[in-house]
Amino acid sequence: MDWVYNVPIKFHEYDLNEMKRRLNEFSGNILFIASKRVINTFSFEVSNFQVLNESISNPDVHTVQDILNQIKKPDLIIAIGGGSSIDLAKAISSLYEYKNNDILDLLKNKNYLDNTNSIPFIAVPTTAGTGSECTKWATIWDFDNNKKYSIDADYLYPNESWLVPKLTSTMDENLTLATGLDALAHAMESYWSVPSNKYTRVLARDSIRIIKKYLPLVLSDLDNLEYRQEMLMGSFFAGLAFSNTRTTASHSISYPLTMMFGINHGFAAALTLFEVLKRNWNYIAEKDLFLDAWDAKNLEDIKKWFDEVSNNRLKLSNFGVNKEDIPNIVKLATTSGRMDNNPIIFTEEEIEDILNSIY
Numbered sequence: 001m002d003w004v005y006n007v008p009i010k011f012h013e014y015d016l017n018e019m020k021r022r023l024n025e026f027s028g029n030i031l032f033i034a035s036k037r038v039i040n041t042f043s044f045e046v047s048n049f050q051v052l053n054e055s056i057s058n059p060d061v062h063t064v065q066d067i068l069n070q071i072k073k074p075d076l077i078i079a080i081g082g083g084s085s086i087d088l089a090k091a092i093s094s095l096y097e098y099k100n101n102d103i104l105d106l107l108k109n110k111n112y113l114d115n116t117n118s119i120p121f122i123a124v125p126t127t128a129g130t131g132s133e134c135t136k137w138a139t140i141w142d143f144d145n146n147k148k149y150s151i152d153a154d155y156l157y158p159n160e161s162w163l164v165p166k167l168t169s170t171m172d173e174n175l176t177l178a179t180g181l182d183a184l185a186h187a188m189e190s191y192w193s194v195p196s197n198k199y200t201r202v203l204a205r206d207s208i209r210i211i212k213k214y215l216p217l218v219l220s221d222l223d224n225l226e227y228r229q230e231m232l233m234g235s236f237f238a239g240l241a242f243s244n245t246r247t248t249a250s251h252s253i254s255y256p257l258t259m260m261f262g263i264n265h266g267f268a269a270a271l272t273l274f275e276v277l278k279r280n281w282n283y284i285a286e287k288d289l290f291l292d293a294w295d296a297k298n299l300e301d302i303k304k305w306f307d308e309v310s311n312n313r314l315k316l317s318n319f320g321v322n323k324e325d326i327p328n329i330v331k332l333a334t335t336s337g338r339m340d341n342n343p344i345i346f347t348e349e350e351i352e353d354i355l356n357s358i359y
């Protein structure tokens with residue numbers, strides 16, 4: 001079968017000092033996106049830059065519009081943070097040109113696709129999970145209307161992505177678990193996605209192998225830099241895999257969970273992961289190699305791992321969802337480009353069944 005693999009990004013793995021040296025080489029009209037906490041914890045010298053240091057999670061249309069009005073057009077953006085900060089860099093890069101227009105209209109009509117003046121940017125993840133350093137898309141939320149938009153354009157791959165394990169070491173236990181599970185969801189969903197191919201499956205399996213081993217270890221020893229480095233690589237390989245396949249049913253069902261109940265993206269994606277795996281099982285390629293990556297004999301072994309790593313927390317009832325909410329979640333759970341990327345397109349009844357089995 002024909003397939004192609006494309007990620008036009010320069011990746012560097014740096015230790016913190018090398019990264020700071022690299023940062024000091026830049027001057028001029030640079031927009032530096034990082035929270036105050038990140039800037040202070042790692043003593044980043046940013047006086048030369050235009051700095052955006054609010055900590056923003058899940059950027060929405062209002063936030064993006066306000067920021068576009070508030071900044072001066074930079075020549076380069078450097079974003080150090082979780083997926084939200086890197087997504088914000090992508091939003092600024094693609095939408096700055098249109099800052100006098102209504103952002104919601106732009107997102108709906110996708111006029112930004114014609115942008116020939118996008119702003120170059122460097123992505124530096126501080127979490128090991130979102131994979132945003134590997135992809136050409138970003139999520140912008142419209143909480144007023146319970147909607148989620150993807151900005152998605154070939155020019156939106158980061159120009160460079162820097163992998164610096166030390167930067168991920170400030171995550172607490174909860175964020176380490178949530179982002180680690182998000183990375184695992186990217187790897188697993190990529191594996192069974194419709195466009196999955198031999199190469200993306202190698203990347204996905206390696207990611208699964210690493211996360212299966214190192215997520216429990218790092219959760220028991222948050223300061224261990226070797227474990228942090230392994231998790232960053234696990235997330236990176238998942239990012240490389242799903243950058244070319246995208247995600248599937250679990251991410252599709254996750255969006256209303258985040259929108260309606262504020263559930264962290266990683267937990268929202270991971271909640272349905274095992275139930276989706278079970279239902280997809282007959283359609284998964286190279287099953288033996290998949291089980292091998294898990295070091296599992298059967299699906300029950302995988303279920304056991306999820307229960308143990310999460311302390312049995314992956315249940316809707318633990319995240320403020322009531323049983324009566326399930327039909328409303330179902331109505332918003334089918335995102336095009338995600339659900340139809342799953343080997344089976346689940347019906348509303350099947351989605352309801354999945355949600356009931358994780359209640």
Ligand SMILES: [Fe+2]
Pocket residue numbers: 130182185186251265269
């Ligand atoms: Fe994700």
